[in-house]
Amino acid sequence: MKAYIADLLMLLVTIFWGASYLFMDMGLHSLSEFNLIALRFGFAFIIVLPILFRRLRRIDLNILKYSFILGFILFLVFTLITFGLNTTTTSNAGFLISLTVVFVPLINTFILKRKLESKIIISIVLSMIGIGFLTIQFPFHIKLGDLFCVMAALLYAAHIIIVSFAVKEVNPLNLGMLQLGFTGLIGLVFSLIFETPALPSTAKGWTAILALSILCSALGFILQIVAQKYTSATRTGLIFSLEPVFAALFGYLFINEVMSSGQFFGAFLVLFSIIFMSAGKNIRVFKLKRMQYKE
Template identity: 60%
Template sequence: MKPLKAELLIVFVTVCWGASYLFMKMGLDSLGEFNLIALRFGIAFLLAAAIFGRRLLKVNMHTVGYAMLLGFLLFLVFTPIMFGLHTTTTSNAGFLVSLTVVFVPLISTLVFRKKIELSLILSVVVAITGIALLTVQPPFAMTAGDLLCMAAAFMYAIHIMVVSIAAQKVDTLNLGILQLGFAGLYGLIFSLLFETPSLPGSPGGWAAILMLSVVCSALGYILQTVAQKYISPTRTGLLFALEPVFAAAIGYWFAGEQLSTKGYIGAALVLLSIVLSTVKKQPERPIAAKRTRRMRGAARTEPARVTAHDADCRPDGMPG
């Protein structure tokens, strides 16, 4: 798969997740937090397993181990978001969860000792500015819900990093499917411990669960896992900065929400950050390479001389 196709898949995933806020809000009207997580990821796993059952028969324990870890990280991402929405506004939550775009390059720098390019620093600053203009409404005061959403952003950055590592070592499709099953299992265990598990009691509740399961989870997380094999985690995090833009668009079309002038400027800045992140410094050619080119150029101007040794050699210069 070419990097451009992988990036387009990530953008599609971001559209799905932009819609998830609307469906999560609908689902929480009739279900507990852990219950919603269990249903969302459990149904997504059952659907994906039914479609790719034969592929799952080839799964190995290495893949299962990574899937258990990624499923737990997903559970740790969505648990604070669910509880955080009770004590913070959706605008603050959207901004704080999108801080993943900052955490990914920072974690990558600390873990892999990589130097952050100037274009990347600039794109991150522009992305955060755009997200703030798009989602944050004054006054901005830190609450327990704000802290929980920041924790979710940090955990999702770790999830992105682990996916990037695992995608190079195991079957990405099986990994994407199994992580859904483990996330649903963790949700079910906590729902049994702290809640009374139930099914949605209204058509709206079922619609929310099915959209979260089929579109936002089954498609979203499987495609993310497959696509991340071909692009860097930092680039993935920047593309996920589009999530609040798509969330705002979906809110406009389906919930009648409209952006202010400040919001449209913020959306434009987020898009600009994606463009800036693609600008890379042209690598300088090593001095040795320049010297080699000059020597080759000089060789072209000299007449070819064939020696006895040359006649006994193969075209690649090695003895015949």
């Protein structure tokens, strides 16, 4: 495969991920939060199951342990996102979740006890200012959904860092597929406890679930694994930084979300901080692992 084809595949995956916020918002009109997570990841796991069956000999207790831990974190991430979308826009969610790209090197710096490099400090400051323009409204208040999305970005950063350790011990492809199953299973358990699980009752609900399962999770995951072998980490990181842009675009085109001039400026600062970070070696681990484990 030529590098430009791999880049186009990564761009397609990024479009899927940008659209995922719109599909989650659509699904929440007919499904409860935990039910949506259970169906999305449950169907995605069923789709990749034929591939997983052929790789059963490579599955042991160690990979099951890591898969459960990562699946549980992923469940928390999407719980925060789905509940957050009840009180924030898909545009805000896309830009706030993308802060993962800033949180990963920041957490790694504290774990490794290294001094913060100037590039990290500049990116953090820019992103924090951008968050302020995106989320603070007057009279002064911040929507709970925005805070949920920032917390989700922080948790997903932790997910990425754990993955960076896990893939040194277990097969990455098996890990990625199994975590989908655990995420769906945990979502089903919580749905059974706190909700009444059900299949979508509307065409809109089915569209959302199938798109999330097939395009954003199962197909997106497979395309990542294939394309990552033929393009550079730097180019991939820059392509992935377009995800919040697509989230805002889909929100505008399909549900008429319009950002104010202040929010546009905040979105620009967040996006610029992400691209600024992605251009450096500090984000290399994140870009490689995000390709493998984005849902």
